[in-house]
Amino acid sequence: MAQAKREGRALSGYEALRSETALRDRSLHEKVVSLEAAAALINDGDHVAIGGCMMSRTPMALLWALVRAGRRDLTFSRSIVSSDGDIVVASGIAKKVITSWFSQGIVWGISRVMRHWVESGTAEFEEWSHLAMGLRYRAAAMGLPFLPIRSLMGSDVQRRLSGETREMICPFTGEKLVLVPALRPDVAIIHVQRCDPYGNAQIDGLQFMDIDLPMAAKRVIVTTERIVSNSQIRRSPDRTKFPFFVVEAVAEVPYGSAPHECYGLYEPFFRHMDLFAKMTKEDPERGSRDYLQRFFYEPRSWNEVLQRIGMDDLLTATSGGRNVHDE
Amino acid sequence: MNEIGSVTRSWTTSELLTVMASRALHDGQIVFAGVGVPLLAATLAQRLHAPGLTILFEGGVIGPFIVPGDLPPSTNEQRCTRRANMVCPITDVLMLLQRGFVDVGFLGGAEIDRYGNINTSFIGDPDHPKTRLPGSGGGNDIASLAHVIVAMKHEKRRFVERVQFVTSPGYLEGGASRHEAGLLAGGPKVIITDLAELGFDPVTKRMRIEALHPGVSVEDVEAKTGFDLDLADPLRVTAPPTERELEMLRELDPDRLYIA
Numbered sequence: 001m002a003q004a005k006r007e008g009r010a011l012s013g014y015e016a017l018r019s020e021t022a023l024r025d026r027s028l029h030e031k032v033v034s035l036e037a038a039a040a041l042i043n044d045g046d047h048v049a050i051g052g053c054m055m056s057r058t059p060m061a062l063l064w065a066l067v068r069a070g071r072r073d074l075t076f077s078r079s080i081v082s083s084d085g086d087i088v089v090a091s092g093i094a095k096k097v098i099t100s101w102f103s104q105g106i107v108w109g110i111s112r113v114m115r116h117w118v119e120s121g122t123a124e125f126e127e128w129s130h131l132a133m134g135l136r137y138r139a140a141a142m143g144l145p146f147l148p149i150r151s152l153m154g155s156d157v158q159r160r161l162s163g164e165t166r167e168m169i170c171p172f173t174g175e176k177l178v179l180v181p182a183l184r185p186d187v188a189i190i191h192v193q194r195c196d197p198y199g200n201a202q203i204d205g206l207q208f209m210d211i212d213l214p215m216a217a218k219r220v221i222v223t224t225e226r227i228v229s230n231s232q233i234r235r236s237p238d239r240t241k242f243p244f245f246v247v248e249a250v251a252e253v254p255y256g257s258a259p260h261e262c263y264g265l266y267e268p269f270f271r272h273m274d275l276f277a278k279m280t281k282e283d284p285e286r287g288s289r290d291y292l293q294r295f296f297y298e299p300r301s302w303n304e305v306l307q308r309i310g311m312d313d314l315l316t317a318t319s320g321g322r323n324v325h326d327e
Numbered sequence: 328m329n330e331i332g333s334v335t336r337s338w339t340t341s342e343l344l345t346v347m348a349s350r351a352l353h354d355g356q357i358v359f360a361g362v363g364v365p366l367l368a369a370t371l372a373q374r375l376h377a378p379g380l381t382i383l384f385e386g387g388v389i390g391p392f393i394v395p396g397d398l399p400p401s402t403n404e405q406r407c408t409r410r411a412n413m414v415c416p417i418t419d420v421l422m423l424l425q426r427g428f429v430d431v432g433f434l435g436g437a438e439i440d441r442y443g444n445i446n447t448s449f450i451g452d453p454d455h456p457k458t459r460l461p462g463s464g465g466g467n468d469i470a471s472l473a474h475v476i477v478a479m480k481h482e483k484r485r486f487v488e489r490v491q492f493v494t495s496p497g498y499l500e501g502g503a504s505r506h507e508a509g510l511l512a513g514g515p516k517v518i519i520t521d522l523a524e525l526g527f528d529p530v531t532k533r534m535r536i537e538a539l540h541p542g543v544s545v546e547d548v549e550a551k552t553g554f555d556l557d558l559a560d561p562l563r564v565t566a567p568p569t570e571r572e573l574e575m576l577r578e579l580d581p582d583r584l585y586i587a
Contacts, residue, residue, distance in 0.1 A: 053386060053417065054403035079417055080403065080464060101464035106362060107400055107584070110461060118459045125459065127448060129467035130385060131425070134418030150425050151471035154508030156493040157463055160453060167509075176509030205405055206387050207416045263405045270400070323397075324405045 039065035051190030086113035090288035136183035140216035188217035199247025205263030267320035365433030432469035443497025443515030470495030481520035498532035
């Protein structure tokens with residue numbers, strides 16, 4: 001980097017990555033903040049990668065705070081989006097969603113909200129294959145500009161992404177490969193079961209792309225069901241899935257993934273998911289406006305959101321969540 | 328209950344698809360399954376004739392056993408992990424496809440064409456779609472890297488000459504075009520519908536009828552297909568679902584979440 005300066009040339013992508021990383025505060029220090037303060041770390045126009053997948057470990061409380069804060073022009077990326085995708089387009093905080101699959105869930109059919117906002121051209125849905133999303137994050141996590149992949153070829157998914165991917169003939173084998181570019185989010189937001197005040201995050205169960213995401217992103221915000229002590233983390237370091245020094249802020253939010261699930265703690269709130277589908281089915285614009293009003297704008301705290309979703313739904317989800325450990 | 332030809336059927340379309348799909352799976356196979364018909368078919372196979380069949384879920388699950396009545400809503404929730412051998416990151420479970428450890432991938436789709444290309448992305452012009460569909464998910468990766476079984480309802484609007492958008496590649500333009508595109512492994516193997524089992528000519532890669540379900544005629548199939556179908560020789564007739572298969576299946580999905 002210093003050499004680039006001496007030579008009077010612009011930094012290459014990798015030099016820029018190294019110099020940004022070198023400037024990050026990687027010390028072991030406490031970084032616990034409120035949910036609102038965590039949301040304030042995200043700027044208009046940022047590319048925000050959402051941790052978890054589908055209806056699992058979605059950082060819903062942080063999305064709630066972002067919607068309330070009225071962020072604009074955000075690009076979201078995620079392995080697969082469910083109703084979180086609907087919410088970021090319907091609330092107007094997202095201009096683009098980069099993902100492999102976008103709908104509330106198979107049992108509810110094709111999302112009317114996604115259809116309305118994407119078909120009208122208000123929000124963009126950029127489609128990659130699932131493995132391509134994974135390798136894009138992984139390339140960024142590895143500090144590489146791309147990775148080769150053996151899917152995508154011959155498909156219209158690749159054709160429609162023209163300019164985003166490249167084809168190459170492997171110099172070793174002569175085989176054709178597609179190169180997918182590193183996906184480097186400005187911020188990754190990840191919800192976990194446990195995290196200490198320094199950012200050592202422990203994930204139970206399904207990991208999705210959440211090992212690569214925090215390594216790929218420029219900044220990482222963690223929401224956690226529970227903040228635990230550093231000594232508790234040190235008793236089972238094998239369960240820590242990413243290290244404190246990649247994390248910038250930690251917010252404790254019990255039921256922070258509701259109405260989606262958090263492995264071992266609660267299942268999706270199925271009745272509430274039915275309600276969302278029902279409200280948005282006939283008239284997605286009015287339905288999502290009503291839903292956002294009731295569950296995003298009117299409640300002044302995340303606890304109030306949970307109150308509005310209701311104790312019955314919360315306890316049903318909790319009881320199902322604990323079942324995962326049954327024989 | 329409904330009637331086709333002279334045979335009275337005591338099963339739903341989804342039940343027929345599931346039973347026929349389960350028969351296409353064999354002991355010892357490693358099967359990439361989505362929820363719904365694929366998962367039920369794989370679990371049914373495990374319980375009836377393929378106890379050593381291993382299920383993989385896109386969410387990062389290796390070798391789970393599904394609890395009857397507790398079916399997962401997608402491949403990404405904790406219900407998918409019941410009695411699993413291993414959970415791992417999504418990218419790594421998908422990498423098993425690329426590495427070649429997967430025998431069969433299961434797909435559905437809005438549209439399929441004569442070369443087995445599948446569309447799950449757009450109805451109409453992709454720039455101004457009539458309907459934006461949910462997209463590839465792992466479909467493109469599965470179709471690119473594994474042999475694929477497709478289970479879907481047989482309808483003229485779904486069986487089209489040429490899909491409007493190739494989300495998941497079949498044999499592309501037929502012949503050697505799949506290989507030439509760089510896809511060196513896998514490809515569609517069997518298409519199971521409520522009317523028939525279809526396969527592909529080994530050279531032209533055109534879709535052909537391999538077997539008819541009981542009481543179904545070639546004309547019935549042609550009437551619901553948007554392109555000319557070739558016929559395998561000999562043309563088989565499948566055995567109807569047995570009591571045992573239907574009983575077991577209904578036990579797996581007592582709420583009729585996916586088999587209604």
